[in-house]
Amino acid sequence: MNETSAMLLDSGGLDRLIGVLGARGFRTIGPVVADGAIGPGPIRHVVDLPQGWHDEQAPGSYRLHRDDDPRLFAWAVGPRSWKGELFPPRSVVWRSSGEGDSLEIVPVVDEAPPVAVIGARPCELAALSILDRVLGTSTHPDPVYRARREAAFVAVVECSTPASTCFCTSMGTGPAVGDDRAGDEGVDLVLTELAGDERHHFLVRAASPLGGEVLAELGGEPAPGWAWSARDRLLAAAEGAIGRALDTDGLAPLLARNLDHPRWDEVAERCLSCGNCTLACPTCFCSSVEDVSDLTGTVERHRRWDSCFDLGYSYVHGGPVRTSVSSRYRQWATHKLSTWFDQFSTAGCVGCGRCITWCPVGIDLTEEAAAIRASDGAGARAYARAGAAGGDQP
């Protein structure tokens, strides 16, 4: 962390940050309270942020309450991640008109102005890094995601108030932005909210050249030593407050060798196959296309988020491949924690806990993984993982 480029701002400084980004042409979005939850929304001033709001989360449960806490970021994560801002739930890919040799196919260029995300969590930054890899580095990268991501400004606020469903420490994604991660190019500013003894400040570090430029425009004082030690205390307390854990040691091969484990059928008795977990997940990236035509002969290809819990997701002529809820839950869980590594050399989970909170029946991914670990081998069939030796497998 480059301490020389760190500043201490008060909430007026944060207000200036929103203003400066707006003046640079960014659509400024941040956490706002709407529909009983905290989620991305337009912000113009610091008063738009959820001051005094707290979230209480548990498997299948999310409640907001407010008190006179001066802090703006004393909550964990809401149901909607920033994914939707960079990878919109619905978009139009192309449009065609005419017919025969005069048929024209025109790509629909994303017209959205560049977005400035203010208040993403460290786990959500990790999720963006995963999406960068999945959608941004394919041989044929996703044009909408890549354009929006490249143009986006990201200011992360470190986490002071984890929820009971959080397990970022197991995934190495929070509650702090690690020095290694702050050095990457996926983030512009890293903020830590410091409050106490009548003081309310933000320790702000630049993590990119543009972040440094913007920070220089905000004024404020260079970060004093007490701010750094306050940050250390805050993050240590946050880390200690995380009560949920996922044992990731050897987890990918563990799941790969337990595809017939009876636990998959047991969880399927509770799973509604509703897909909430995939919609709330900040890394789920699956999408589907459908063609829409009108009487003038114009055809549009629409893309929308899809979910591996949907029966039609695995459809090939003759019917879906994964007909049972058990096979669909297993597909999702093993993708997140096992086959994602084979496909993209990273986990597909950041430990934000959304899938646990927003599961209507409170299925807990960490509990399911632990149950399989507890009786490893109960499912005999396995496949060799990529990179492992081929040939006979049990």
Next chain:
Amino acid sequence: MARTAERPAKAGTSLVPLAYRVAWRRRETADVVTIALEAVGESLAPFRAGQFHMLTAFGVGEVAISVSGTPGAPGPVEHTIRDVGAVSHALSRLPVGGVVGARGPFGTSWDVTGLADEDVVVIAGGIGLAPLRGAVHQLSGRRGPGRLTVLVGARTPDQLVFADDVRRWRELGADVRLTVDAATPDWGGEVGLVTSLLASASFDPARTVGLLCGPEVMMRFAAADLADLGVDPSRIRISLERNMQCGAGICGHCQLGPLLLCRDGPVVTYGGAVAALMGQVER
């Protein structure tokens, strides 16, 4: 990533098809048609045998169709389509001059260019011969000691495709054997599963490469039989099908365990991961 507030000028176009026109069409069976496509304007990159294109029937939708033509052959690119759903129905009814959208080529190939000395055993079920056709054309023209065996199964004699090609491959020295599940009175050939043809085929398992395409259950048994005969499972290549939509590994639908089949397939090595995954894990 770059950090500017300027909006990038143009989105990529790999998700956007190019216009192709039906140059000619040929009916293969009652529900299978070959359409040969030529670019209306800009052309797609050249394909390799075993790769697929995403074809759009405008106003209906898009499906993955294996190229059934021969790589490098001049003229329109052949696609052999079985009428099984809304999009394949629309594609197979297109008249000459009709326009489709085409993206690709996507995926892995049979990779037969290096196979001069090897014996090659091709096993196809039904329309599964279509993605293999280009590879068999390439193999039947090769010079080298390797023998070429082509085993084709179909449900009934009238569902056997590419009769002219079969004749040509035989003339070029390939051992082509056909079988059907259910014979008709005019059928004088073999009756039985395609795997039953393996017993009398002549190849040296130690230097054999298998290329398989057909229903998954057929490939599973054929691959297991080849392995039992001594063919190294890592030298058995099979073409797998899942719900291919984007072709770029970014929509997620074509997953089979660790594989994204539009990217890591459709042609994959049977040994290791795939042998255990095929047809067993998912249900």
